[in-house]
Amino acid sequence: MDKIISYKDVIDQLSDGMTIGVGGWGARRKPMSLIREICQSDIKDLTVVSYGGPDVGLLCAHKKVKKLIFGFVSLDMIPLESHFRQARQKNEIEVMELDEGMVQWGLRAAAMNLPFLPTRVGLGTDVLTHNSELEYVTSPYSDAEKLVAMPALKLDVALIHVNKSDEKGNTQIIGPDPFFDELFARAASKTFVSSEEVVSTQDLGGKDGAIFNRFERSLVTGVLHAPCGAHPTSCAPNYGFDIKHLKEYSEAAKSFDEYSTKYLNRTHQDYLDAVGGSDAILKIPLPQF
Numbered sequence: 001m002d003k004i005i006s007y008k009d010v011i012d013q014l015s016d017g018m019t020i021g022v023g024g025w026g027a028r029r030k031p032m033s034l035i036r037e038i039c040q041s042d043i044k045d046l047t048v049v050s051y052g053g054p055d056v057g058l059l060c061a062h063k064k065v066k067k068l069i070f071g072f073v074s075l076d077m078i079p080l081e082s083h084f085r086q087a088r089q090k091n092e093i094e095v096m097e098l099d100e101g102m103v104q105w106g107l108r109a110a111a112m113n114l115p116f117l118p119t120r121v122g123l124g125t126d127v128l129t130h131n132s133e134l135e136y137v138t139s140p141y142s143d144a145e146k147l148v149a150m151p152a153l154k155l156d157v158a159l160i161h162v163n164k165s166d167e168k169g170n171t172q173i174i175g176p177d178p179f180f181d182e183l184f185a186r187a188a189s190k191t192f193v194s195s196e197e198v199v200s201t202q203d204l205g206g207k208d209g210a211i212f213n214r215f216e217r218s219l220v221t222g223v224l225h226a227p228c229g230a231h232p233t234s235c236a237p238n239y240g241f242d243i244k245h246l247k248e249y250s251e252a253a254k255s256f257d258e259y260s261t262k263y264l265n266r267t268h269q270d271y272l273d274a275v276g277g278s279d280a281i282l283k284i285p286l287p288q289f
Contacts, residue, residue: 001167001168001169002167002168003167003168003169003217003220003221003222003223004167004198004222004223004224004225005192005222005223005224006224007033007034007037007224007268009222010034010037010192010222010224011037011038011041011043013157013190013192013221013222014038014041014043014157015043016043016044016045016046017045017046017047017066018043018046018047018156018157019046019047019048019049019153019154019155019156019157020046020047020048020049020155020156020157020158020159021048021049021050021107021153021155021157021158021159021184021187021188022035022048022049022050022052022055022056022158022159022184023158023159023160023161023179023180023181023184023185024051024053024055024160024161024179024181024230024233025051025053025177025179026051026052026053026072026074026075026076026233027053027054027074027075027076027077027232027233027234027241027246028053028076028177028179028233028234028235028236028241029161029173029175029177029179029230029233029234029235029236030053030054030055030161030230030233031055031159031160031161031194031226031229031230032054032055032058032161032229032230032231032232032233033194033224033226033229033230033268033271034159034161034192034194034224034226034229035054035055035058035059035159036058036264036268036271037268038059038062038064039058039059039061039062039064039264040264040265043064044063044064044066045064045066046059046064046065046066046067047065047066047067047068047069048065048067048068048069048070049069049070049103049106049107049153049155049184050068050069050070050073051070051071051072051100051103051179051180052068052070052072052073052074052081052084053073053074053075053076053081053233054075054081054083054232054233054246054249056068056070056073056081056083056084057073057081057082057083057084057249057253058083060083060084060086060087060092060093061083061086061087061253061256063092065087065092065093066093066094067093067094067095067096068084068093068094068095068096069095069096069098069103069106069153070095070096070097070098070103071097071098071099071100071101071102071103072100075246075250076241077241077243077246078246078247078250081250082250082251082253083252083253083256085253086253096131096133097127097130097131098122098127098131099121099122099125099127101119101121102119102121102122102127102148102150103153103180104180104183105117105119105121105150106150106151106152106153107153107180107183107184107186107187108183108187109150109151109152109153110152110153110154110155110183110186110187111182111183111186111187112186114152115151115152116135116137116149116150116151116152117149117150117152118137118139118147118148118149118150119147119148119150120147120148121148121150122134122148122150123147123148128148133151134148134149134150134151135148135149135151136148136149137149152187153187154187155184155187155188155189156188156189156190157188157189157190157191157192158184158185158187158188158190158191158192159191159192159194160181160184160185160191160192160193160194161193161194161195161196161226161229161230161235162181162193162194162195162196163175163195163196163197163212163235163237163238164195164196164197164198164199164203164204164212165193165195165197165198165199165220165223166198166199166200166201166203166204166223167198167223168201168217169193169217169218169219169220169221169222169223170201170204170213170217171193171195171213171214171215171217171220171223172204172205172209172212172213173212173214174212174236174237175235175236175237176236177236178214181214181215182214182215185214185215185219185220186215186219188219190221191215191219191220191221192220192221192222192223192224193220193222193223193224194223194224194225194226194229195223195224195225195226195229196226196227196228196229196230196235196238197225197227198223198225226268227272227278228272228278228281228282229268231245231272231275231281232245232246232249232275234284234286234287236286237286238282239281239282239283239284239286240284240285240286240287241284241287242275242281242284245275262274263275
């Protein structure tokens with residue numbers, strides 16, 4: 001049961017028009033090496049579901065996104081992702097902007113193989129004004145409450161970055177930020193995982209390490225060994241945000257060609273070398289909150 005794959009293996013299983021969910025949160029634990037690989041490919045017209053960060057920004061900058069379904073797109077300490085903002089201001093992408101909880105509810109509905117889940121979230125807000133496709137449902141019980149029917153966000157593919165994996169697809173998210181990656185995996189027909197480390201099953205820590213295993217290996221289609229693969233986003237406890245690089249990336253919305261020439265259209269190892277090397281990344285301190 002060997003699920004170790006290459007970047008090419010992942011790209012070969014993607015196609016135009018797919019709905020792709022991206023795990024992580026803002027500038028935290030994004031599968032950026034996989035995102036850069038998609039940007040180098042010919043794949044286009046994607047529907048992207050994300051609690052967005054530079055994953056969304058890079059895909060928008062490379063004209064890969066047809067529609068974005070999102071709760072926010074932010075670099076954390078840089079509140080608004082500049083490449084996403086530019087794409088939206090130019091009306092280059094369709095958007096379904098939702099409350100963060102509604103995105104979670106849509107993923108959860110898909111994970112449970114349900115067509116929708118009822119919620120009060122969104123009632124009385126412009127979320128419903130600007131998303132006319134959202135419907136209401138009335139409680140069948142005596143309360144007869146009118147609720148929002150959040151539709152399932154079914155994914156063709158989920159892309160997730162983890163701290164550790166074995167060749168079977170057992171994974172560990174060790175940091176304090178698993179967020180909703182479990183739901184992305186459960187909502188998807190295929191899940192590709194990039195991992196800081198690929199270790200033996202025994203080195204996952206047995207029953208003591210099981211708490212960090214957020215979803216079953218049966219959900220994992222392929223595992224990609226990608227040391228520092230979340231850079232420039234954080235991947236606790238391995239490394240923190242590369243704030244200097246995120247600022248350079250953000251400024252690049254004004255002149256993307258220079259940034260692209262310097263950092264993109266190259267192998268993952270070449271990218272790591274261009275940003276200072278993996279040793280430097282692993283020394284980036286974790287954020288303190």
